Amino acid sequence: MRGPVGAAGEQTEWGIGRRWIVVGKVAGYSAALAMSLYLLVKVIWIVVGLLGNGPDDMGTAAWVVLNAVTVGMSAIGVTVALALTQNWGRRLPARPLIFFAWVGGGFLVPMLPYLVISGILTALRGGDPAPAGEGFLIGFGFLGMAAGLAVALPIYLRQRWPVAFQGRLEDRPGRPSWFPLLAVAVTVALGLLWLSWAVGGTLGITPAHRAGGGDLNDRLLDGSAGLWALVGGWSVWAFDHHRPARLPRWVPMSLAFTASGSLFAWGCWKLPMAIIRPAGYVAVDYPAVAVVQHTLSIVVGAAMLATVLSAALDRRQVADDDGRRQGWTGGEPRG
Structure with a gap:
């Protein structure tokens, strides 16, 4: 599908270059994959909690509810990330898509500088900047989703509503x-x-x-x-x-x-x-x-x-x- 006619009369796909479209797709798929790993960890934690092996300082019900909320949030995050990469994502109603993308991006994208600086300071203090196992998957999920959204979301918005981003x-x-x-x-x-x-x-x-x-x-x-x-x-x-x-x-x-x-x-x-x-x-x-x-x-x-x-x-x-x-x-x- 073609977008608006440019100043010189030529058309660009959805108002943006094809190279940027490819970059947006790669970033969106990467974000979805990273958040899927986080989602997997949270599902495992719910199962462990239901089996009675949750943390001692929190009851089973509270542990399951808290992780169920994050499972729902991460599932929405995966869906949004995929919507940013697929043609069906451009056909979704604008209001719910913008809302969930706005909230998801607001949660994660501003955390990028914090995650980087925190990791550097941890390494300088002699800590382990890359914890193993579940801790690594959670950290990778947050960082990967944040980085992917930081690239894919503005490209998607620019594709779908190009004129809103044009000019000075x-x-x-x-x-x-x-x-x-x-x-x-x-x-x-x-x-x-x-x-x-x-x-x-x-x-x-x-x-x-x-x-x-x-x-x-x-x-x-x-x-x-x-x-x-x-x-x-x-x-x-x-x-x-x-x-x-x-x-x-x-x-x-x-x-x-x-x-x-x-x-x-x-x-x-x-x-x-x-x-x-x-x-x-x-x-x-x-x-x-x-x-x-x-x-x-x-x-x-x-x-x-x-x-x-x-x-x-x-x-x-x-x-x-x-x-x-x-x-x-x-x-x-x-x-």
């Missing part, structure tokens, strides 16, 4: 409004809070963790979350103000999509943990602080996605108008 920010006049700016302000506040924890800040931290100085792994996670929040806030601000003018649209579009998904996905995961506090879970922050920050993370993540989709639809409408004026009735694939 200056192509549309700026129309600043209070809604995205409020989301940006909250996002930046969350990012600065998490970055302060990463460098040893204690605002909102419980006395027990304050006295212990904080775990290096927790600080890396806080630093990663804080940086992605600031990146997402900047991307939405750039969309809203159409600055810097010469910046290609695909840069803030991709960053805002990933960062907003991270805020939403991890907020949805951590909020129930902060409220229920299952066995073995110990939060570093006060319960009220945890509930407020994770709730805000969910809300602003959704608000940022709304801004991104609005900008994409704006761009598509301009292309449709231009096409009608030029007598072009072909176009991009619809959701």
Whole structure:
């Protein structure tokens, strides 16, 4: 199937070069394979738990439920990764596909820098950066799925909605409004809070963790979350103000999509943990602080996605108008 007509009158397949299509397919299949290994480990853990051999610090029911949730999440991840590589994936309804890709990408893609840095620091401290057995499969599953989605997802989005990623920010006049700016302000506040924890800040931290100085792994996670929040806030601000003018649209579009998904996905995961506090879970922050920050993370993540989709639809409408004026009735694939 052919995509929109280019400026020189030539057609490209779904608005993107064939070489990139091949790269996207390889990345998507790799992501599906990596997450399948993680899925296999989780299924084994459920079977082991049902046989009464689960961990001592967690009951059988809690262990099975927790792993059943991750099995469902990983199964959806495999399906999404395959959808990014197959022709039937382009025919799926846009809304559920975008939602699951947004959440899955938000969970995993921002973790790539953390996984790499954590592995390097572990090796420098004399630890084993490549644990054997189940630990290796879980780590490989996360890393492989994250890397695969980081490549396959933007290529798929660019294939299916090419016009939304074309051009520069200056192509549309700026129309600043209070809604995205409020989301940006909250996002930046969350990012600065998490970055302060990463460098040893204690605002909102419980006395027990304050006295212990904080775990290096927790600080890396806080630093990663804080940086992605600031990146997402900047991307939405750039969309809203159409600055810097010469910046290609695909840069803030991709960053805002990933960062907003991270805020939403991890907020949805951590909020129930902060409220229920299952066995073995110990939060570093006060319960009220945890509930407020994770709730805000969910809300602003959704608000940022709304801004991104609005900008994409704006761009598509301009292309449709231009096409009608030029007598072009072909176009991009619809959701």
